[in-house]
Amino acid sequence: MTKNKVKKHLQNQNGCEFGRGVIKDNFFAAVVTSKLFKQQIIAAKKGKGAYQRTQKHKGQESYLIAV
Numbered sequence: 001m002t003k004n005k006v007k008k009h010l011q012n013q014n015g016c017e018f019g020r021g022v023i024k025d026n027f028f029a030a031v032v033t034s035k036l037f038k039q040q041i042i043a044a045k046k047g048k049g050a051y052q053r054t055q056k057h058k059g060q061e062s063y064l065i066a067v
Contacts, residue, residue, distance in 0.1 A: 023030045031037070044050040
């Protein structure tokens, strides 16, 4: 009699989750397009572009456009 061997899916050994499920074709393309390599947008706290409009006026149209 032969014993049936059960194949187990290989887990990522470094513990990093790519959110792609089982990668079949191109490992590097799947890694680069995963959420792990997503560009982060960080708002400036000081300097150019750091001005934060108060919640009272946020989202309102300017007077010239509204008229």
